[in-house]
Amino acid sequence: MTSPKAREEAVLEAVRKRRERVNEAIPEELPIGRPERLYEASRYLLDAGGKRLRPTVLLTTGEALADVPPLEGDYREFPTLNRGEPGETPATIDIMNAAVSVEVIQSFTLIHDDIMDDDDLRRGVPAVHKAYDLETAILAGDTLYSKAFEIMLDAGADPQRTVEALDILATTCTKICEGQSLDVTFEEREDVSPEEYLEMVEQKTAVLYAASACLPAVLMGADDETVDALYGYGLDVGCAFQIQDDVLDLTVPSEKLGKQRGSDLVENKQTLITVHAREQGVDVENLIDTTDVDAVTEAEIDEAVAKLEEAGSIGYANEMARDLVDRGKNRLEVLPDNEARDLLFEIADYLIERGY
Amino acid sequence: MTSPKAREEAVLEAVRKRRERVNEAIPEELPIGRPERLYEASRYLLDAGGKRLRPTVLLTTGEALADVPPLEGDYREFPTLNRGEPGETPATIDIMNAAVSVEVIQSFTLIHDDIMDDDDLRRGVPAVHKAYDLETAILAGDTLYSKAFEIMLDAGADPQRTVEALDILATTCTKICEGQSLDVTFEEREDVSPEEYLEMVEQKTAVLYAASACLPAVLMGADDETVDALYGYGLDVGCAFQIQDDVLDLTVPSEKLGKQRGSDLVENKQTLITVHAREQGVDVENLIDTTDVDAVTEAEIDEAVAKLEEAGSIGYANEMARDLVDRGKNRLEVLPDNEARDLLFEIADYLIERGY
Numbered sequence: 001m002t003s004p005k006a007r008e009e010a011v012l013e014a015v016r017k018r019r020e021r022v023n024e025a026i027p028e029e030l031p032i033g034r035p036e037r038l039y040e041a042s043r044y045l046l047d048a049g050g051k052r053l054r055p056t057v058l059l060t061t062g063e064a065l066a067d068v069p070p071l072e073g074d075y076r077e078f079p080t081l082n083r084g085e086p087g088e089t090p091a092t093i094d095i096m097n098a099a100v101s102v103e104v105i106q107s108f109t110l111i112h113d114d115i116m117d118d119d120d121l122r123r124g125v126p127a128v129h130k131a132y133d134l135e136t137a138i139l140a141g142d143t144l145y146s147k148a149f150e151i152m153l154d155a156g157a158d159p160q161r162t163v164e165a166l167d168i169l170a171t172t173c174t175k176i177c178e179g180q181s182l183d184v185t186f187e188e189r190e191d192v193s194p195e196e197y198l199e200m201v202e203q204k205t206a207v208l209y210a211a212s213a214c215l216p217a218v219l220m221g222a223d224d225e226t227v228d229a230l231y232g233y234g235l236d237v238g239c240a241f242q243i244q245d246d247v248l249d250l251t252v253p254s255e256k257l258g259k260q261r262g263s264d265l266v267e268n269k270q271t272l273i274t275v276h277a278r279e280q281g282v283d284v285e286n287l288i289d290t291t292d293v294d295a296v297t298e299a300e301i302d303e304a305v306a307k308l309e310e311a312g313s314i315g316y317a318n319e320m321a322r323d324l325v326d327r328g329k330n331r332l333e334v335l336p337d338n339e340a341r342d343l344l345f346e347i348a349d350y351l352i353e354r355g356y
Numbered sequence: 357m358t359s360p361k362a363r364e365e366a367v368l369e370a371v372r373k374r375r376e377r378v379n380e381a382i383p384e385e386l387p388i389g390r391p392e393r394l395y396e397a398s399r400y401l402l403d404a405g406g407k408r409l410r411p412t413v414l415l416t417t418g419e420a421l422a423d424v425p426p427l428e429g430d431y432r433e434f435p436t437l438n439r440g441e442p443g444e445t446p447a448t449i450d451i452m453n454a455a456v457s458v459e460v461i462q463s464f465t466l467i468h469d470d471i472m473d474d475d476d477l478r479r480g481v482p483a484v485h486k487a488y489d490l491e492t493a494i495l496a497g498d499t500l501y502s503k504a505f506e507i508m509l510d511a512g513a514d515p516q517r518t519v520e521a522l523d524i525l526a527t528t529c530t531k532i533c534e535g536q537s538l539d540v541t542f543e544e545r546e547d548v549s550p551e552e553y554l555e556m557v558e559q560k561t562a563v564l565y566a567a568s569a570c571l572p573a574v575l576m577g578a579d580d581e582t583v584d585a586l587y588g589y590g591l592d593v594g595c596a597f598q599i600q601d602d603v604l605d606l607t608v609p610s611e612k613l614g615k616q617r618g619s620d621l622v623e624n625k626q627t628l629i630t631v632h633a634r635e636q637g638v639d640v641e642n643l644i645d646t647t648d649v650d651a652v653t654e655a656e657i658d659e660a661v662a663k664l665e666e667a668g669s670i671g672y673a674n675e676m677a678r679d680l681v682d683r684g685k686n687r688l689e690v691l692p693d694n695e696a697r698d699l700l701f702e703i704a705d706y707l708i709e710r711g712y
Contacts, residue, residue: 038537112498116491121433124604134470138494142468145501146529153523159515166522167509173502177495181394278679 005355008307010164011350014343017071018059019052025075027344029100029151030144041132041140044106047317048123054106054212057347057354061230062095062216064332070340075099080220088158089221098219101152102212109176109208111137116180123257135246145173155162157219165218172211179204190278190283190285198239206238215350229334233344234327240321241351244269247317250305252355260293262301267291272320277313300341322351360709367706370699374415378455381431383455383590385507386500397488397496398503402463404479409597410456410462410568413703418451418572419696420688426696429631430687431455438574444514445577454575457508457525458568462549464500465532467493472536480614501529503628513575521574527689528567535560540628542675546634546641551582553631554595562594568601589700592684596677597707601672602627605659623647630677633669653679 026046032039063070066079071077075096082089113119114127115137121127129137152169153162182200186192213234217227246264250273254261264271266288274284287304290296308314325348335341382402388395419426422435429435431452438445469475470483471493477483485493508525509518538556542548570588573583602620606629610617620627632641643660646652664670672676681704691697 033534035534035537035541037541038534057642112494116494136537138468139537139540140473142497142501143530143533146526146533149505149522149526150530153519153526159519161386163509163515163522166505166519169508170502170505174499176504177499177502178389178394181391181492181495184495185391199652312414 001356002224007346008350008353009130011343011346013069014060015051015053015056015347018056021059021075021096022052022055022103025096025100027101030098030104030147030153037132037136038139038143041128041136042143044125044128044131045110046103046253047121048089048125050103050106050123053347053351054102054105054208057209057234057237057344058099058102058135058212058216059095060340060343060347061335062220063214064335064338064344065216065220065222065226067336067338068340070343072234078220082221088160090156090158093219095155095219097151097155098165098215099212101148101155101192102215104144104148104151104206105169105173105176106208108141108148109180111141111144113180115141115236116184125239156221161219161221165215168211168215168218172207175207179207183270187268192270192275194272194275194279194304197270197272201233201239201242202271205242206235209241210234210333226334229331233328233331236324236331236350237348240324240328240348243272243317243321244352244354246273247314247321248355250301250314254298256355260296261298262296262304265297265304266293266302272317273308273313276316277308280311280313282307282311285332318352325349325352361703364706364709367699367702370416371407371409371412371703374412375412376551377415377452378408378411378459381452381456382459385453385510386460386503393488393492394495394499397492398495398499400481400484400487401466401478402459404480404481406459406462408459409703409707410458410564411566412446413590413700414458414572415451415453416696416703417569417691418576420691420694420700421572421576421578421582422630422706423692423694424696426699434576435564437455438577441567444516445459446512446514449512449575451511451572453507453511454521454571455568457504457511458571460500460504460507461529462526462564464497464504465536467497467500470535471497471541477660481606491651495597506604511575514577517575517577521571524567524571524574528563531559535563539626543624543627548626548631550628550631550635553626553628557595557628562591565597566590582690583686583696589684589687589704592680592687593707595703596680596684596704599628599673599677599680600708600710603677604630604710605669606657606664606670610654612711616652617654618652618660619649620646621660622649622652628673629664629669632672633664633667634665636669638663638667638669674708681705690705 030043062078076094077092078095080089080093081346082091110122111128114122115129120130128140138172152165179200183204187347193258212232214227214231217230249264250262252261266284278284288296288300289305329345330339332344386399406597418434427672432450433448435450436445436447438447466478467484470478471485475483476486484496508521509547531710535556539560566587570583570587573586605676606618608617624641643663644652644656685704688697688700
């Protein structure tokens with residue numbers, strides 16, 4: 001058995017290699033057209049970086065399904081499950097287009113979210129509405145939205161499969177909006193249950209992982225059982241990813257996080273940890289006196305975290321994330337036993353074992 | 357030959373009858389789901405009114421193509437061009453879904469445009485970001501965006517035709533964003549040519565008319581020649597519609613317009629009239645001294661309009677709109693000679709002959 005550290009490094013290397021391919025494909029699928037300022041603003045966040053976790057999940061799921069050695073296939077002419085037999089699914093499709101499409105959707109949601117939260121920074125650079133202006137940021141997001149559909153349409157799958165993929169993309173976008181809207185309403189409520197919180201996370205965050213995991217199956221001509229299982233894998237690990245994000249906000253030193261540790265608590269943001277703690281009788285709203293992240297001390301955060309630990313809330317969140325990852329991994333039994341499937345197991349573990 | 361007044365009334369009656377059907381279908385296709393506030397905000401402008409010109413063009417084009425008597429067919433089970441013969445196109449499709457989809461796109465663009473222009477009023481009610489808030493308005497627009505795709509996907513056409521329809525919808529949305537972005541950059545330029553202005557209008561406004569006119573042909577299984585001709589009809593009359601809007605802003609009394617006459621001039625908004633006048637040597641930026649619509653007098657507007665008339669700019673715009681409408685009408689020769697086709701002629705005339 002390899003060490004956790006070695007395993008994490010193997011995952012990061014696998015992600016890095018797919019990220020490079022995705023980074024090459026983004027300017028191909030989304031060139032700077034006219035009007036230049038609009039397309040520059042649309043590309044701004046995409047070019048600023050990002051782990052490309054969702055496209056990595058998508059490409060790796062494709063590799064597992066096609067049963068090809070990781071990174072050896074050409075994502076632009078990728079073998080489908082119809083190996084030259086007569087049928088509607090062509091022998092190869094362009095799954096890189098699908099990968100870029102989900103990353104473009106992710107980028108659109110970040111641009112609009114940053115406007116809504118009036119956040120200044122994203123990926124270490126100014127948010128698009130700060131680097132440009134509000135008008136351009138709204139339009140850049142709207143442009144990416146329709147471009148994601150255009151890019152998915154060009155994956156070259158057969159029409160029936162393309163229609164199914166676009167249906168998944170559209171309903172995913174609707175759910176992301178619904179989840180974001182729920183998140184906003186939660187800010188004014190003190191009675192959010194863990195179940196409601198998880199429903200919000202599923203819609204706001206996990207559905208795009210679910211779409212990423214199942215889209216290769218849809219486009220490549222897999223059966224419904226496989227599509228559903230992969231959707232479930234993405235949903236489970238996507239939820240776990242968000243829960244772990246909430247835990248890391250409390251447990252990782254500020255300098256490593258790149259922002260004030262405990263900022264969710266200071267800003268009274270709901271997380272699975274706080275909704276659990278409130279049910280345990282913790283006075284969550286008054287754990288930290290200030291609501292100003294610049295005024296809070298490390299000692300105040302330490303004290304608040306200690307109370308959340310005492311209430312069992314951090315343990316509860318850790319356990320929930322672990323259970324979700326285990327459930328997600330079990331769903332991968334529908335895939336052939338190969339190196340890419342192993343990587344999907346590792347990615348699931350990485351999402352909750354990552355340091356930040 | 358009937359009088360212009362009688363013709364206008366016949367068009368308005370035809371539009372009204374289709375509008376009633378569209379108004380019934382909107383809540384069916386876009387019910388108030390959860391979160392309620394998000395869906396209420398998404399429906400707010402749609403429920404506030406609107407002429408439904410784009411869905412009317414779409415439904416009427418469908419009627420002309422199917423060669424059925426206007427308003428007698430069931431838009432939900434509408435005959436395609438495949439009359440029961442074996443083939444991929446089913447015998448009936450739901451063209452009302454396509455009609456609602458384009459109106460939903462139109463509503464999404466209005467919500468986001470009002471944020472960008474920080475306009476207070478729309479259709480006589482507060483803009484969505486005023487009636488709700490900025491966050492909710494951005495999200496409501498984003499929700500309508502993906503819902504338009506979902507609704508179009510449910511029209512029940514064969515997969516190949518559905519893929520083509522979604523491609524048209526996606527590229528139309530991209531062009532609307534590009535046009536809106538061009539419009540913003542024009543505000544800071546004093547050397548916009550009539551050709552550039554028309555290109556902007558085509559992208560920002562006319563492409564959605566073009567999509568509305570050609571989508572029934574795509575979904576019902578028409579040939580490429582018919583699809584292209586109908587797209588051209590929509591593009592021509594959509595451009596004419598916008599040019600006429602610019603003319604009406606100068607020529608219709610404020611109380612009939614529902615806003616200050618000449619407000620485009622006061623706010624230094626580019627129109628086909630001002631770009632033409634500038635080419636004729638008119639000092640367009642100084643036609644009106646104030647940039648405050650509340651401070652301008654009717655006499656100042658009269659004087660400015662007289663100068664624009666003298667330069668031939670209003671005549672130029674009128675002639676351009678008329679030429680576009682004539683060209684658009686000629687394209688309708690691909691359609692069978694029937695009552696619905698006549699109505700498409702009348703709608704084209706109405707768009708430039710309407711009083712406001």
